[in-house]
Amino acid sequence: MSNTTHHTVVIIGSGPAGLTAAIYAARANLNPVVVEGEPSSTSDQPGGQLMLTTDVENYPGFPDGVMGPDLMHKFREQAQRFGAQMVTDKVTKVDFSKRPFGVWTGEATPEPTYTAESVIVSTGAQSIMLGLEREAELVGHGLSTCATCDGFFFRDQEIAVVGGGDSAMEEATFLTKFASKVTIIHRRDQLRASKIMQDRAFANEKIEFLWNHVVVDYLGNDKLEGVKVRHTQNSHESELAFAGLFMAIGHKPNTDLFAGQLDMKDSGYLITKPDSTSTNVEGVFACGDVQDDVYRQAVTAAGSGCMAAIEAERWLEAQHS
Ligand code: NAP
Numbered sequence: 001m002s003n004t005t006h007h008t009v010v011i012i013g014s015g016p017a018g019l020t021a022a023i024y025a026a027r028a029n030l031n032p033v034v035v036e037g038e039p040s041s042t043s044d045q046p047g048g049q050l051m052l053t054t055d056v057e058n059y060p061g062f063p064d065g066v067m068g069p070d071l072m073h074k075f076r077e078q079a080q081r082f083g084a085q086m087v088t089d090k091v092t093k094v095d096f097s098k099r100p101f102g103v104w105t106g107e108a109t110p111e112p113t114y115t116a117e118s119v120i121v122s123t124g125a126q127s128i129m130l131g132l133e134r135e136a137e138l139v140g141h142g143l144s145t146c147a148t149c150d151g152f153f154f155r156d157q158e159i160a161v162v163g164g165g166d167s168a169m170e171e172a173t174f175l176t177k178f179a180s181k182v183t184i185i186h187r188r189d190q191l192r193a194s195k196i197m198q199d200r201a202f203a204n205e206k207i208e209f210l211w212n213h214v215v216v217d218y219l220g221n222d223k224l225e226g227v228k229v230r231h232t233q234n235s236h237e238s239e240l241a242f243a244g245l246f247m248a249i250g251h252k253p254n255t256d257l258f259a260g261q262l263d264m265k266d267s268g269y270l271i272t273k274p275d276s277t278s279t280n281v282e283g284v285f286a287c288g289d290v291q292d293d294v295y296r297q298a299v300t301a302a303g304s305g306c307m308a309a310i311e312a313e314r315w316l317e318a319q320h321s
Pocket of ligand 1: 129130162163164165166167168170187188191192193214248249250251
């Protein structure tokens with residue numbers, strides 16, 4: 001006998017986008033199931049990237065700020081209050097080639113774990129990190145992946161940005177609003193960033209460049225206090241004190257699961273129709289960072305989660321009329 005259960009809406013991912021979609025879908029009586037990810041994994045832990053942050057001061061409605069994990073617990077509670085079913089599991093396969101759509105969790109089985117009339121994809125993205133020891137522990141404690149979110153905490157302090165692309169230039173330039181000095185640590189002696197972004201960074205008196213260097217270790221115990229860097233040509237190592245370090249070496253959307261089924265950019269971000277969360281597959285919607293390589297904010301993710309649920313509801317209604 002098959003253990004497959006059928007649902008009107010299955011939501012994959014439980015960051016701000018997925019849980020906002022769950023709140024809206026549940027309140028529209030669509031009885032959504034949210035496959036929220038697995039706690040053991042950094043790429044798809046329930047709650048998404050905010051589970052890896054500390055203070056969130058830019059989410060509207062929290063004038064005194066809120067801890068990232070607390071905010072996500074509130075999102076989750078709110079979705080459950082209206083009947084969203086949360087499943088702590090990881091989606092391992094999807095089949096969007098026919099309807100109802102198939103969604104598998106766990107081991108590969110012939111029959112899907114869920115079939116769904118509509119699927120909302122909100123699997124998010126992750127900042128690419130250096131992979132050094134204690135990295136995950138230091139995120140939110142001096143190590144950051146978001147200048148917009150955390151720059152404010154480094155007023156009049158010396159900080160550094162790792163990377164040589166547009167993100168690194170943009171983050172460093174933004175951070176000079178707060179920091180007394182920003183050092184861009186880049187592994188080559190030439191930037192990858194566009195000319196205009198480079199010129200802006202070169203013209204900024206608060207920005208310094210440390211060329212041909214890579215970060216090889218984080219200094220400090222509970223909180224980042226500096227980095228050990230290595231010269232890429234002569235291997236000389238030195239220690240530098242920084243109150244904060246911002247990682248800007250790129251992002252990776254969590255879209256491997258959808259390869260060959262959903263249209264994506266070369267960078268892996270899902271393509272949605274303009275002003276919509278519709279993907280190339282009718283009935284499959286994508287929201288949050290998995291389809292946003294521009295804003296990457298919790299509040300914009302939540303906004304697009306709301307859009308996805310409303311679009312799914314309208315699409316489902318049209319199927320049955
Ligand atoms: P990116 O263009 O891929 O640049 C990543 C940078 O990080 C590169 O300089 C790379 O060094 C460095 N890097 C990668 N892995 C590293 C490692 N393990 N250790 C040390 N350094 C490492 O990524 P991005 O800057 O996030 O930009 C992504 C896309 O978004 C680009 O198309 C960019 O133009 C766009 N974007 C545009 C804007 C804007 O126009 N306002 C702002 C942000 C991003 P190498 O150079 O040596 O490879």
